[in-house]
Amino acid sequence: MSAYTYIDIPFNFRYTCWFCGEPSSRSFDLPKNPNNQRFLEHDPMSIPACSECAVVTVASDVSSIWAVRDQVKRSMMDKYSDHLAIGQNWTEEELKESEFSGALLGGFGESAWAMYLIAKDRVSYQGWPVALDSMLVEGDDESYGFEFDGVRYMSLNTCLEHLIKALRLDAELLPSLVDILGPDRLTYALRIAKLNKAITAYQRNKILDEIRQQQDDQDDMLEQAKYAGQFHGIEEVAIGDGLATISSIQWALKNDIKSLEYLCQQEDAFFDEFAHLGGPQCYMNYYGLQLYFEARQNPVWVAEHDPNLSWW
Template sequence: MNTYSHIDTPFNLRHTCWFCGEPSNDVVEFPKTAQPVAKIGHSPIALPACNECARINYSKNLTSIWSVRDQIKHTLIDKYAKHLGIGENWTEQELIDSDFSGSTLGGFGRSAWKMYQIAKQRVDYKGWPLSVDDIPLEVYDETSGFEFDGTRYTSINSCIDYFTKAAGVDKELLSQLVDIVSSDRFSYALRISKLNKNVSNTKRSEIIEEVLQQESEQEEILLEQVNSMFNPNVEEVNISGSIAPVFAIQWALANKVKDLAHLCALEDEYFDYFEHLGGPAAFMSYNGLQLYLESRQDPEWVEKSDPNKQYW
């Protein structure tokens, strides 16, 4: 049977739910059973929680308090999707200006924004650092959730599910758009989906085809821009058996590298740009470029042996 240690709570937060920030009068105990204790890296803990968060039944197999937090947050997001959706479909001023009347709609107009704010604050709330008896818990957040607009979701799919429910977007359209433009541009995919909520299969296909075409054209433009940066006439240089390859010299010219010291200052940028080559290949090309720039410090060598002297 587990013995749970209560986490340290700042005085000003002594009656606050660690998960959502609401007033607390209960606890969430982690882990739920004895089996995961060896995997969590710290003693079992009890965290202050409101009644609602404490009642959420998280999986007994979870081995990270961050996974517990994400599961509880996901439940809140799903439960209050309609409240959160108010902020997706209205602004506060629009609600004030709207002509809501009658016993039902009038009440909605007066309370809707407050309902949204409360729900939003709860799902966005971040608890305080974890410690027990003033000893910080070495707990690393290793969850692979997805964060958008300040709210953390358990995954990109749960985020899509939320906007399907809260904003009324077409799930299939949003999912396909995210597949095309990637989750990094989720806001762009969502914006298109919000403009096309009630789409037919034909219209959805037309939108997808148009976005695919736009992305293809954009890739071509970017490729042309990259190619225009690089001088196609550059030649590789052999320095004592080490090669400064064409692409490395082109990069140095495009980035207006003046000398060896300047290259060293841009080392991180170089390896980031050529990350796709893999470590050994990127290092060999960088080493060859270093030797080339070192040789260029000798004016006589430049005059007699540098095939690219006219480009610097």
């Protein structure tokens, strides 16, 4: 018999473990030692739990049911890391089409995907809102954590720790890739980490430098696309033996350059911006923009020949 009040249990969740969704047969008393009630941010409580979750050891100074949930989930992830890794290494179709045979491998091929789904569902299970005698216990939002590939983890760091351990990845590469690419591109970062498991520090740095350069290039393209959209309708202008390109004119507008004098002052900035074109082409773009601004000093030419009149 529990020494504490049970949390409120909705009818459709009776006999359900609050931590993992499996059938409950026991309870998790919080705190397990009544002397530790002083550490709690809320009233002590008893939570329906399965036989596995009920016996997880948590810190004696745990402060809330939410902190307990995180520790139980971490214990579960450690125990079933190999099962969770199945979903990272295989698809259901690949397992069905595999040619595993024999007593051991044949059984794996038949049951592996089911093992993965059970582990995934238990780790991702969020339980129901916690209340005592109809009074909601304030705490973490129920949309807590970080979700990846159908599995909800306590945090991004917990997810990365699991992937590194389960897939035997380089301990530094994956977190560094996520720092550069962002959590939204974890799938891409993981693909790179899988291809580079056993690497030296030198190789890791080379990979990260390459990814940083790719990211910088992508950011540049997005920036250019943004301004291309902002200055949509700009036309190139042929003047004498030069050509003021669309990208050059967009650059001038973006930087509020509207005179030949100011363009000359920003010559270094122009060459820095278009250095990727190479020296000769970069010079020709600048030369064409110079001729364009020279021509724009003549109001008659502007009125009769400048297709971008409305932008200035």
